[in-house]
Amino acid sequence: MENCLVRVNYLVIVILLTVLSSCSPGELNKLLLVSFDGFRWDYLQRVTTPNFDALIKDGVQVKHVENVYITKTYPNHYTMVTGLYAESHGIVANEMYDPSLNQAFSMNKMDVYDSRWWDEAEPLWVTNQRAGHRSGAVMWPGSDVEIRGTYPTHYLLYNSSVSFEVRVQKLIDWFKSKEAINFGVLYWEEPDESGHSLGPESPLMNAVITDIDEKLGFLVEQLKSAGLFDTMNIIITSDHGMTAMSTEKxxxxxxxxxxxxxxxxxxxxxxxxxxxxxxxxxxxxxxxxxxxxxxxxxxxxxxxxxxxxxxxxxxxxxxxxxxxxxxxxxxxxxxxxxxHGYDNRLPSMHPLFVAHGPAFRQGYKKDGMRSVDLYPLMCSILGIQPSPNNGSLSNVQDLLKQTHPTQPIPHIPQVRESSYAWVLGVLLGIALVIGFLIGFVKQVTDRQLSVVPHTNLEIVQPLLQADLHL
Known part of the structure; x- marks a missing residue:
């Protein structure tokens, strides 16, 4: 009888551990997409960039990214998070007119918050949240707009006066919170603003590029301090490049x-x-x-x-x-x-692309890719089913350590529902264990009763009660 009880104890422990491990949320892949607006691909060759170099050494770099026409800020930022050409996602320029709405759109006016301009496509933060996960967005174009009825789980209204350091800390807080995000986007206005005012070939741009490298170093150090760097997949890119202008042209x-x-x-x-x-x-x-x-x-x-x-x-x-x-x-x-804004096949219009993290290969360089392929790449890393798009994962699969696409994680309920579902799963699991235990003990008891005299039945009863409270 004692051996039976030991086996029951052991079995209960095994079943409980199995139930708890199956019900608790799994660790999601983390992804942070960073855009340094107007960072041309060859700026890295202008000055020493130790922080970029460190990521490239242990990660991947793509020399030329063919972005989408027209090579301006809003169309290309929306392409990165939808995988669609501008004609498909509807943000065709920084300044637009919609004849059906009989309204104009300008990136510098409040009409950017009208959802009707954005609803022709579903950005990645919306797709990620429909899969039951959480997203965070800091100043990314369109991320402070309700798109298809959804905002990012966490976001900041656009405010160019908010420092890069504050933006980074916000994202880290969201990645470290109790209900952590698994996907974040971060936007910074430079070196675009300086490229416009100084010209990309100006020697004064060297200090701007150095400052961007230092900002990247700050981001990496903060991720390390928060214990996130080793598990974080980071993509550093941009929307477009820049070319020099002349009053003679x-x-x-x-x-x-x-x-x-x-x-x-x-x-x-x-x-x-x-x-x-x-x-x-x-x-x-x-x-x-x-x-x-x-x-x-x-x-x-x-x-x-x-x-x-x-x-x-x-x-x-x-x-x-x-x-x-x-x-x-x-x-x-x-x-x-x-x-910028010229033909997207021109090298001067191409942005940089550097990526690092557990999903990416180490020390790998690639000659070219298309910006529409970034979206399916990110969906693969996040393990979610992409929305229809113009990209192809097969074009950029070689950037990843895995030789096959990551299978989409099955849909799990939204944030509040998932917490209740986990608790319900644990309770159901415990109920199953108790039910199994009662049945098991009953079988053991029946066997014992077949050999124990009826006069000793009271000896068995306390033992069974003790078993039921294990």
Whole structure:
């Protein structure tokens, strides 16, 4: 009988451990996506960048990332988190007009918070949360907008005055909280702002690049101090590059067409033209083939490789400047020494890409990738099912240690439900153990009763009661 009780004790312990381990939430892969706006791929060759070098040495680097047309901030940041071309996700420029809404969009105005501009696509933080996980977003374009009825689990309203250090600490707090996030996005405005004002070839840009490297070092040190670095997958990238401008390379549209016949929706170097009603032919014929340093497109004739014509927010006439040229209505406006937005095949428009973490290979370099492929790569790391997208995991699978895509983690309930589900699972597990124990003890008792005289039945009863309280 004593041997039976020992086996019961052992069996209860094993079953309880099994139930608890199966009910408790598993450890999720962590991913942090960081964008340094306007960081051109070859800036790393300009100055010493020890913090970038350290990540590259133990991680991966892609030399050229072909981003999406047009190579501006909002379209490319939304591409990174949706895997879609601009014509598919709907954020076709920094400045837009939607004829169905009869409204304009500007990245510098409050209309950016109107969900209707963003709802043509589902960003990764929404997909991640639909899978039952948590996301955190710091200043990423669109992350402080309710998209398809959902905000990130944690987010900060955009405020350019918030320091990089504060942004980093917020993310770390969210990764370390009791209900921790598994996916975070972080945006920083530099070196884009300096690239515009100084020009990318200016020697003054060297100090800006050095400062970005130091900021990366701060991020890494904070992750290490929080005990997150070894388990964190980090992707450092950007939305676009930058090219130098010249006051000798300016095209004035007033030299070719009356400004009263059209409205400029988006600015150089890809100028979006909305002709006044009935004036399309007049405006188009006045501009096409008039200057060798600009190409004028009827929207239907935009080259297919741009993936930039299947959306009503793309204006009927698009004027593309050659690299380094600026298109203005007249010379009354401001002039920048650096700009972006040009053909996405130009090396000067390409951003950097560096990644590090347990999911990535070590010391691996790749010549090129497409920015639309970043989204399925991140979904694979997070173990979630991607939404329909224009990317391909097979194009970037070689960046990962695994030779096969990570299988999506089965859907688990949202945050509050998962906590209750875990408790319910434990209670059900305990109930099963007790039920099993009662049945097991009953079988043992029946065997004992078959050999114990009826006069000794009272000797067995206390022992069974003790068993039931184990």
């Amino acid at each position: 300016i095209i004035e549209l007033d030299n070719y067409v009356n400004g009263d016949l059209y409205t400029i929706i988006d600015k150089s170097p890809v100028v979006a033209i909305l002709p006044k009603e009935g004036k399309f032919d007049e405006v188009y014929s006045a501009l096409v083939n008039k200057n060798p340093n600009m190409t004028v497109y009827n929207r239907e004739d935009i080259p297919d490789h741009y993936n930039y014509k299947q959306n009503a927010r793309i204006m009927p006439i698009i004027i593309e400047a050659k690299e380094g040229w600026t298109i203005v209505q007249n010379k009354n406006g401001t002039f920048m020494l650096g700009n």
